[in-house]
Amino acid sequence: MTQPVIVGTDGSRAATAAVEWAAGDAARKGLPLRIVHAVDRLPYEIARYPIPVEDQLDRAGRRILEDAEQVVRETHPVVRVTTALIEGDPSRVLRQEAGNAAQIVVGSRGHGGFAGMLLGSVSMHVAGQVDVPVVVVRPGVSAPHGLVVVGVDGSDEAGTALTYAFEEARRRDCRLLALYAWQLPVHAFAPEITYDIDEVRKAQEDYVADTLRAHRDRYPDVRAEMRAVCAHPVAALVEAGEKADLLVVGSRGRGAVGAAVLGSVSRAVLHHAHCAVAVVRPPRD
Ligand SMILES: Nc1ncnc2c1ncn2[C@@H]1O[C@H](COP(=O)(O)OP(=O)(O)OP(=O)(O)O)[C@@H](O)[C@H]1O
Ligand SMILES: [Mg+2]
Known part of the structure; x- marks a missing residue:
């Protein structure tokens, strides 16, 4: 199926x-x-005060689905669309749904939460936590820029992200920018360690050229550029994302610690990006 x-x-x-x-x-x-x-009943369950909200919540949920279906019929009438009302915690429901999905798409925020927050808990608990790509969409995005940006850092995750980005660029007939942001380590406690900055830069640029070569051969029709920049990856990606239709990151990079499923760069990019962000996880062995 x-x-x-x-x-x-x-x-x-x-x-x-x-x-x-x-x-x-x-x-x-x-x-x-x-x-x-x-349909999440929990927020309506006031301790020691039973209220019969069952029907109202279902009715409101069905209404939300009807409105969403209408949006699809108006904007993309060719798409075959179905809807589902499922009881349970939204993050858990969407993680379960991911088992039978090509991709999961969510908004950056929802109706709940603290107004100043940039990312809701549902998006946070789904992105990077499932095997399929998760796209987090921001409202109010302007006209298409014709550009897909992808962050690479030499990890397996970044390789998977690069392939995903090339596929998206080809499908959208877009340019692709692969960004590799590198930094020298902070060495306040070992100031005697010195670097030949030109050599470091050259090594980074060689890495970038090698990474892109294989993909360029596989996607000759995609106009791709790869840039190595000496900057913090979050700053570099968020800035590049201002003129992009989609920003692609791996779920976890090389600097990941312990059991964190979402690397710190992906997490920060999800919070701060101005465009849609796809979080892509490599296939399991
Ligand atoms: N009940 C739900 N059913 C299906 N999808 C949901 C539901 N709630 C949220 N989502 C999805 O997750 C996105 C982000 O919403 P989220 O709930 O994470 O943000 P929030 O409501 O601002 O904050 P929070 O719920 O953490 O207080 C929504 O745009 C939507 O795509
Ligand atoms: Mg919410």
């Missing part, structure tokens, strides 16, 4: 942007779209 693109919605502005983005993605890939709304 063809696995659908799955989008989660709580009816919020960001979620509606996610629905539109997911419909475009499904149309480009020729995949069906499944819109999911998780």
Whole structure:
């Protein structure tokens, strides 16, 4: 069976942007779209005060799904669309849905949470936590720039991200910019360690050229540029993302510690990027 693109919605502005983005993605890939709304009863369960909200929540949920379906029919009428109302915690529901999805799409924020937050807990707990790519969409994104940006750092994750980015660039008929941000270690406690900065720079640029070569051969129709920059990766990626339609990162890079599933760069990029961000995890062995 063809696995659908799955989008989660709580009816919020960001979620509606996610629905539109997911419909475009499904149309480009020729995949069906499944819109999911998780009915979470927990916030309505006030301790020692039972309220009969069951029917109202289901009704509100069905309404959210109908509105989302309508958005798809208006913007991408060719897409085959289905909806599902599922009871449970939204992050858990979407992680389960990922088992039978080509990709999961969510908004950066929802209806809940503290107003100043840049990323909601559902997006945070789904991105990087499932085997399929997760795209986090920001509302209010402007006209297409014709550019896909991908961050690379020499890890397996970055290789997977690079392949994903090339596929997206080809499908969207976009340019691709692969960014490798490198920095010298801070050595306040060992100032006697010195570097030949030109040699370091040359080594970084050689690495970048090697990385891109294999992909260039596989995707001769994609106009790709690879840039090594001496900057913090989050700053470099977020800045490049200002003029991109999609920013692609691996779920975990080389600097990952312990059991963290989402690396610090991916996490920060998800918070601060101005465009849609795809978090891609390499296939399991
Ligand atoms: N009940 C839900 N069912 C399906 N998808 C959901 C649901 N709630 C959130 N989502 C998805 O997750 C995205 C981010 O929402 P999230 O809930 O993480 O942010 P928030 O409401 O601002 O913060 P929080 O819920 O953590 O207080 C939404 O745009 C939507 O795509
Ligand atoms: Mg929420």
